[in-house]
Amino acid sequence: MNQLIDVKNIALEPDQLVHNDKIATPMYTSSELFEQEQEKIFHKTWVWVAHASEIPDKGSFKLSKVGREPVIVVRDRKNNIHVMVNRCRHRAATVCEVHKGKTSSFQCPYHGWGYGLDGSLRALPNPEQYGDDFDKSQHGMLKLRVESYQGMIFATFNEGIESLEDFLGAAKKWIDLFMKQGGGYPVKTLGEHQFSVPMNWKVQLENTTDAYHFPIVHKSFLQSLDEEAEKTFTFLDGEGFVEDLGNGHSVMVMIPELVDLEEDLDRKIPERFAELAQALRGEGYPEDQVRRIVRAVGGSGFNLNLFPNVACSMAFFRVLTPVAVDKTDIRHIAIGMEGGPDIANRVRLRLHEHFQGPMGFGSPDDAEVWERIQRGVEGGAELPILVNRGIEKEVPGEAGPRGHVSDETGMRAAYAMWKRMMQE
Amino acid sequence: MNTIDNENLLWQVTQFIWHEAAILDAKEYDAWLDLWQPEGLYIIPIEDVDDYAAVLNLCYDDDKMRRDRIKRFQDGFSISSAPPAVTVRTLSRFVIDALDGNTVVVSCAEHLVEDKFGRQRIWAANVRYTLTSTDTGFRLQEKVVRLLNSDGVLNSFSYLF
Numbered sequence: 001m002n003q004l005i006d007v008k009n010i011a012l013e014p015d016q017l018v019h020n021d022k023i024a025t026p027m028y029t030s031s032e033l034f035e036q037e038q039e040k041i042f043h044k045t046w047v048w049v050a051h052a053s054e055i056p057d058k059g060s061f062k063l064s065k066v067g068r069e070p071v072i073v074v075r076d077r078k079n080n081i082h083v084m085v086n087r088c089r090h091r092a093a094t095v096c097e098v099h100k101g102k103t104s105s106f107q108c109p110y111h112g113w114g115y116g117l118d119g120s121l122r123a124l125p126n127p128e129q130y131g132d133d134f135d136k137s138q139h140g141m142l143k144l145r146v147e148s149y150q151g152m153i154f155a156t157f158n159e160g161i162e163s164l165e166d167f168l169g170a171a172k173k174w175i176d177l178f179m180k181q182g183g184g185y186p187v188k189t190l191g192e193h194q195f196s197v198p199m200n201w202k203v204q205l206e207n208t209t210d211a212y213h214f215p216i217v218h219k220s221f222l223q224s225l226d227e228e229a230e231k232t233f234t235f236l237d238g239e240g241f242v243e244d245l246g247n248g249h250s251v252m253v254m255i256p257e258l259v260d261l262e263e264d265l266d267r268k269i270p271e272r273f274a275e276l277a278q279a280l281r282g283e284g285y286p287e288d289q290v291r292r293i294v295r296a297v298g299g300s301g302f303n304l305n306l307f308p309n310v311a312c313s314m315a316f317f318r319v320l321t322p323v324a325v326d327k328t329d330i331r332h333i334a335i336g337m338e339g340g341p342d343i344a345n346r347v348r349l350r351l352h353e354h355f356q357g358p359m360g361f362g363s364p365d366d367a368e369v370w371e372r373i374q375r376g377v378e379g380g381a382e383l384p385i386l387v388n389r390g391i392e393k394e395v396p397g398e399a400g401p402r403g404h405v406s407d408e409t410g411m412r413a414a415y416a417m418w419k420r421m422m423q424e
Numbered sequence: 425m426n427t428i429d430n431e432n433l434l435w436q437v438t439q440f441i442w443h444e445a446a447i448l449d450a451k452e453y454d455a456w457l458d459l460w461q462p463e464g465l466y467i468i469p470i471e472d473v474d475d476y477a478a479v480l481n482l483c484y485d486d487d488k489m490r491r492d493r494i495k496r497f498q499d500g501f502s503i504s505s506a507p508p509a510v511t512v513r514t515l516s517r518f519v520i521d522a523l524d525g526n527t528v529v530v531s532c533a534e535h536l537v538e539d540k541f542g543r544q545r546i547w548a549a550n551v552r553y554t555l556t557s558t559d560t561g562f563r564l565q566e567k568v569v570r571l572l573n574s575d576g577v578l579n580s581f582s583y584l585f
Binding site: 099190191192193194195196197217219220221223224329334342346349350352353354357358359361363364365367368369371375 | 468470471477478479480481482483484489492493495496499501502503504505541575576577578579580581582
């Protein structure tokens, strides 16, 4: 396992870069490999682009990315969702630079070509110069295939890929569990934190399934919690696990009693939510609903890591966008209850601000160690990057190999998928 | 209650804000905490709204969160704050927006340069101070820092604006 890797003489061959127990340094540093990943992974698989609640109405849109490619996610008048490359078919200018909003059409600012919400070319100034055989139907915006599951919208450039539900496979059960954070209401997004980190995107992909770092990197967050909450988040000695769910997906269960948020609702309400529970009672919510909402506000006890770019991470969506071999943009999207009690959603917002984002008590420390990795791989290129933790102790789980909560089973799952896709 | 003397008001608030800026660059956070009214709010919003409590912010700190945040900076267990980035900031373009009894609202521009790992980043913000005049000088009642591109992609911060 501690063998060096002859990086000077290896070609950028997937089976030389990724071993079951280790990966080679060029995985984080090779620009050539990064370009290949865009083509073979981000252009070929299902990539998360939005949550349905981000485009709630007819004409609602938001800008997103599939790999590096800018796309528009939009809901048309018939409630169909379209994802198209943000590029005019004439001379390539972006047709939209507003992050999100509502519109009835998109118009290129350069020569005024106008597109419908489904990306079709509707009109262009002075079309007669193109001659009689100009076919507008052949000049719509480049569209991606779109499918959603539980409000999570994915898009792909690959017309031949399996259905989204088949791709998610064993992960679907965990998405269903995650959405119980609606507390009886639909889940909606409540805003997002965005920050950029000088690191390779796979460092982020790994991190969502890395419980081992939590008590170290997030010690200062743990210290800011009350005793009971600190105990809840001290999970490395608990009964948690990481399981390979297939297709590069994995789940890391940190707090087993918070896997199914609707189970065992009679359990004592944690001290930090006592005030919220009392306020909900004051607003007339019956006790069973109070308990359901309060449980939902605390978030799920697991991270579901979906290959290649999104995670349902305890109480939020975590989305990565690869920008360059050493640059990755991160979005931490807060979620809450659509139509649920305002006081409960406000508690969720404050909890999100507490840990997440550029000024959270958690994210900046994550960002620091991720950047340290990118700085560290400048040296010792022949040294392997270890992903072997717990490899000898894995047992069969429901869907795939299962390891201790702090094991690197989820990283191995992601890298197996990486290798499979890069070899295709 | 300490009614504000209109005379030299701009100069008085400027002195206070520059003093606060020097404290923050020097990371004298205990002194910074002392500048606050206990019920004061330190807010770095993402969106331009009236009710910041109803939306997601970069930070929405009451007294407890401010103290927890400072403790995190000072205890040495947060890798991003040990050491933090070094900062140099200027605040200028002061405008007095409102004056009512012992409360004055001041808007200004902030430019901040941070340095860590030998890499420098530049940030700019519109800042709105709500200051309360007390027997011992101004105290922060509310401070709202609106970063440029607050709803876009930022970097993580190991200091305060």
